[in-house]
Amino acid sequence: MRIPTVFIDGDQGTTGLQIHERLRGRTDIRLATLPADERKNPDRRQAAINDCDIAILCLPDAAAREAVGYIRNPEVRAIDASSAHRTQPQWVYGLPELDEGQAQRIARAKRVTNPGCYPTGAIALLRPLIDEGWLPRDYPVTIHAISGYSGGGRAAIDEYEANDAPIATPFKVYGLGLEHKHTPEIELHTGLAHRPFFVPAYGAYRQGIVLTIPIALRLLSPGTDGERLHACLAQRYSGTSHVKVMPLADARAMAHLDPQALNGTNDMRLGVFVNAERGQVLLSAVFDNLGKGASGAAVQNLDLMLAA
Template identity: 65%
Template sequence: MSAPIVFIDGDQGTTGLQIHERLRERTDITLFTLAAADRKDARRRAEAINACDIAVLCLPDVAAREAVEAIVNPAVRVIDASSAHRVQPGWTYGFPEMTPEQPEHIASARRLTNPGCYPTGAIGLLRPLSQAGLIPGGYPISIHAVSGYSGRGRAGVEEYEGPEAASAPSFQVYGLPLAHKHTPEIQTYAQLAQRPIFVPAIGAFRQGIVVTVPLELRLLAPNVDGDTLHACLARHYAESARVRVMPQSQSGALKYLDPEALNGTNDMHLNVFHNEENGQVLLSAVFDNLGKGASGAAVQNLDLMLTRQ
């Protein structure tokens, strides 16, 4: 049997480049990309996507939708790394650790949407807690996140590494109209009854991410404390190879969170910090925005899909 053909459409962007790097030495697949001269040729791109077994789309949202519309071969399966289909019916969400059943859903998916980097951390922290009933439906969730500038794609890399890099700000809080495109994705898959407040930011480092969610114990379910929240997360990820809930002794010893600590990996570390005297908890997630937040997650999902190819 010949090796499955994996076509990366958009391999010149930050996500596509890292996916290509992670796959180029593999012998169990045939990796295919378009030559530079063909990348804007709609006919050539349509031919390529219809000739592959699995297409990995690393494109802007509009281009990703156009690529999917160009598929006429029913055997072609898709991993979309854009945000075009994150909450669309008929698409499987590619966060394997979200539920015990999710790896099987991903393995058999025909149309799979890769999670966003910020939502990966937020959903990773909140979904187990909301599903267990520890966070009431009316709780006003706030999510704060800081990513490396590669999270903005080539535009971010150009701003911080291009000719005008010296004038790039060291820190930028954005999404100020509170209408960031990742918010519906977070609300949907974290199973939040209310739209959360999501405040993203970019720092002057290339990659890495920290997501934090503050909680008031008095507003949670009765008798829920920091230990309860930690135990819930620890149970949920007990068998996970990629998501680790840090022991409370280690979390308690931390003085700060380093967004670059897991760069180059497909891992995510979760912490629960709590001050019972003040009745407050801080949940945190640290991971590589181009690893577990993008390229690494896409390869993890591809490997699951290949088990059903």
């Protein structure tokens, strides 16, 4: 039986290193990378991409587009971990839990674009509610998200971890121009009619995300309550392996959300916190920005494609 070759282009970046670690030791694939002195050689990169079965691109956006342009072999399939193709209709969006048929679309696809870390949580919370009509498409959505500093890439990691660096800011809100590159991705794949407010932040810990979305019940259809919103999410993800919805009783007993609770996994935990007296609901997602938000998602998509 022929063993498929998987080539990681950009295996020395944060996501690439994590993917390499997750795939190392597997016997069902042949893992290919380039030596350090050949990683920026366009001829060697082109040869490696066209000699593999599936290429995983862990590159900046411009370099990812360049790598896709290198593909000449019609049998080569690609998973792009950058944000270069996340709103492109020619690419299949790599969130298997997006809807009932998405895992099969990924399995059959030639081109799969990995979701962004923040969009993974926001879309998982909003898309089912919009699909089922519990949340209007024109709802004024606001998304607050705090990630570990590894979400900022190598520069942010160096800022927080270099021995000779000054003490880094313990909490940093950014994207104040309201032009974060993840916002169009969230708008498109949730089905929202209007651009959401997206307020991201970094905390002084390495990895893990807490993302929250406040919902005012007075803006929803009469009779809509937190229990119905919870039931919608629980039903959507009841058959999934990596997305779980906390029971309402567990949410009521919870005093805080730990962004590091699922680090090292490809899992995501959704929560619905209800204050019926005030007519308010808080939706939450906790997951690893380097797991379900990046490398774990890429490996999940790879496994779907290998099984096709």
